Amino acid sequence: MNFLFFLAAFLFYFVTLAFCFTRFESRHHPARYFVLFSLPVAMLVFLFAVIYLHPITQDAADREPTRWLWLHLGLILSGLAGLLTAVSSAMMYLLQSAQLKSKHLKNYFFKLPSLDSLDRVHFISLVWGCVLFSLGILSGILWAQNLKELGQWLGDKKVILSLATCLMYWGILFLRFSSLRRGQKIAIGTVFVFILLFVTIVSSHDVSRFAGRV
Amino acid sequence: MEILVMGLNHKTAPVEIREKLSVPANEAMGFLKRFEQKRIFDEQVLLSTCNRTEIYGVVQNHAEAVDAAKRILCEYSHLDLASFEDKLYVLKQPDSVRHLFSVASGLDSMVIGETEITGQVKEAYLAAHQNRHTGKVLNNLFQRSLKVAKNLRTHTEIGVGRVSVASVAVDLAEKIFDDLKGVRVMVIGTGEMAAQLLKAMTGHGARALIVSSHHEERARELVREFGGEAVPYELFEKKMGEVDILLTSTFSSHCIVTENQVRSWMRARHDKPLFLVDIAMPRNIEASTEKMDNVYLYNIDDLKEIADKNKALREGQLETCAHLVQAQTQYFMDWLFKEFNSKIAASGS
Incomplete structure (x- = not known):
């Protein structure tokens, strides 16, 4: 189930990239480089996720799938795809910005999109990612059939992390929307939250148990 | 045959x-x-x-x-x-x-x-x-x-990179703003080099604001040639809110653009990237501005170095x-x- 979940997430990510490709491809937006850069980031994330994350609880797995479940999964996966697109565009933004600051232009400078394009992709994907991910969490709460079950869920590290990530990304979006910050600082924030989430997931897991299982 | x-x-x-x-x-x-x-x-x-x-x-x-x-x-x-x-x-x-x-x-x-x-x-x-x-x-x-x-x-x-100073500046601007159509470029100074850069930028769709303190007639001449508007030197700071690219090329012996000025412009722009091109000798923009986030400062040597590097790359x-x-x-x-x-x-x- 865990593997299928992330396989589906990866497919959603492809759809998001395909959207970016058609939306931004032109002489000034070489979207193919955007896709080429994003894919290894996504692959790495999904690989770690498949290896480290706990399978979903037996209780939840035993339950009959309902409309809420499909809605919950669809929204979470779409949100995840949006956030991953935001992270990869933020990383490209920082790379391109560092090139421009250093004044020593490498070959990939000419291949990466402009800061303006990257900022736009980053902003749009972050908005969609945050909104869909939040709706996903909300639908998950509604899926929980009673308060006791909800309490159990809120004790789950995955759920806590998801909520924290979502809140942090909303914070970043607030700064961007209110025009208090943009460009480099917002891009750094997006990547920082992502790294924080990633490190927390990896470090909170009992790796030795996983090694024993393999 | x-x-x-x-x-x-x-x-x-x-x-x-x-x-x-x-x-x-x-x-x-x-x-x-x-x-x-x-x-x-x-x-x-x-x-x-x-x-x-x-x-x-x-x-x-x-x-x-x-x-x-x-x-x-x-x-x-x-x-x-x-x-x-x-x-x-x-x-x-x-x-x-x-x-x-x-x-x-x-x-x-x-x-x-x-x-x-x-x-x-x-x-x-x-x-x-x-x-x-x-x-x-x-x-x-x-x-x-x-x-x-x-x-x-x-x-x-x-064909990688450009090999003239003016076209390198356009390349860099396009990597910041994507498309120069709608981008506003302010030029302080009306020298030959400034005119070349202005020609390259307006040729790619940028709109010009030409500022001159001593050669108003020359500024109007450039406006006739490349479009845009001539701005009196005293008003250039007021117009900075509309500007994305600032080109300086005056014979002033001191900096006419300081770090504090750029900082206040950036606040007004909500940190939107600003491209500064200083082709004056001595330099017109304080070098410390390049450390600021979202500010990209290039002087004439930086542009020449990139042009020469691209030329060498092509020759190679x-x-x-x-x-x-x-x-x-x-x-x-x-x-x-x-x-x-x-x-x-x-x-x-």
């Missing part, structure tokens, strides 16, 4: 000779008509740019054709043959084929790897083709030369390009031999 090229270029002839032998586009077909009337070539294309005048032709008798072509050049330019004969080059196949491939790819240009020549080769070929001056050989040769040019640009780094690609051109020349010669085997053999014997 043989493919021949005869002409002169910036490497072989000074501008005084080149301008006499240059054929404007509106006279090109009349010029080729003279060759057709005297039956010098079976097929012919004229390539005339500011740096070269070349006639490509398919001939049966090489020596006679060259003499007749020289006579036409003398008639056209009203020059004695002796004054330019030593500047002319005459190349036979496969050198003529290799030469066209190099020309079309920008390898023989003054600025190595430039792309304008590819368009000029295409136009020259289309004009000759439309007027029925080309046949199977030159059709194939010119079409292949355009493919070779594209191939080289795709598979080598001959020449050997690889030469190999590719040689391979394509061989490919074309194989085709020519297969198609016109008997004729080539007959003319060679």
